[in-house]
Amino acid sequence: MRLYDYGLSTLEQYGLTAKTTSRIRGALLCHTEEGLLVLKEFSGSEKKLLKQQELLLSIQEKGGSVDSYLANKEGSLISRDKDNIPYTLQRWYDGKECDTKSREDIQRGVRTLAGLHKIMKLPLAEEYMGRSLEEEYLRHNQELRKIRKFIRKKGASCPFEKEFSSSVEWFLKRGEEALAMLKASSYKLLQKEVRGEGWICHGEYNQHNILMTRGKTAVTNFGHWSYDVQMVDLYRFMRKILEKYNWDLSLAKEMLFTYHQERQISPEEWENLRIRFTYPDKYWKLANYYYSHNKAWISEKNNEKLRALISQKEMWKTFTEQCFLQYPF
Secondary structure (H helix, E strand, O other): OHHHHOOHHHHHHHOOOEEEEEEEOOEEEEEEOOEEEEEEEOOOOHHHHHHHHHHHHHHHHOOOEEOOEOOOOOOOOOEEOOOOOEEEEEEOOOOEEOOOOOHHHHHHHHHHHHHHHHHOEOOOOHHHEOOOHHHHHHHHHHHHHHHHHHHHHHOOOOHHHHHHHHHHHHHHHHHHHHHHHHHOOOHHHHHHHHHHHOEEEOOOOOHHHEEEEOOEEEEOOOOOOEEOOOHHHHHHHHHHHHHHOOOOHHHHHHHHHHHHHHOOOOHHHHHHHHHHHHOOHHHHHHHHHHHHOOOOOOOHHHHHHHHHHHHOHHHHHHHHHHHOOOOOO
16 A cells, blocks of 8 residues: 555645645655645654754745745654654655756756855754765775775676776875875865854755756755765766766866856865865775675676776866866866
């Protein structure tokens, strides 16, 4: 029964009924008396959810369009069905996802992010402070060395292992360079600003979480939010786009200019962006996935991703060196 109900019965706890429903990514879209709402199974921390709602309501009050939660008749953000499965209900928007093939959509997504970053702040709750980038880079570099040692010891036998073995020194060198740059940078000053001002990151700002509606842009899925240097959102969004555009320098500069016009990037943030683009994030991610999963079978898709990264490595290195030469442009 649960497969077909998908928590729909919990709408009674809100005094609502669904006129029509349809499935969207990981949720049920409901047309109700309250408008368009999304019903989703909940698996996180209720304490963090309450803090997230505080953030979303704060953004709404300042004019942002986000997927805030509805409280049920008992005043709770979580409702349980007859099987005791928890669900949440959120406001939704009738729009299309940001099209990464459209430069206009990309720029709109960047402008929206900059606008959000100006208003995304709350008094600091230390338990939701983002992880230290220095510790992250140090750990990732250690993991790359560990995987290199593992493959050397057993012998590279499959295409992925061979491609990794022949490329790891180059990428590890970039990782070490990025860590050294970070240690010499103003990163600790940026972290201090985050703590002092309560600046918040979305945590998963990508094309799927940007909805283009008539006259406005809505942002959804804040479940990975944290207090952190906001450049992490801009970096991740830019990186995903630029990988699709073969590290197009002109597009990158357009994105940076659009963001800077809406919310000025400080010299320290500019430096932080340059460091983030220097670190081989995706290479580490693929290697880590290989090491922590079934090594007897590696998907051809991951082989292709690794080959694509290796083929783009000089293009990516040149991009990083040229894009951030001069502050701001």
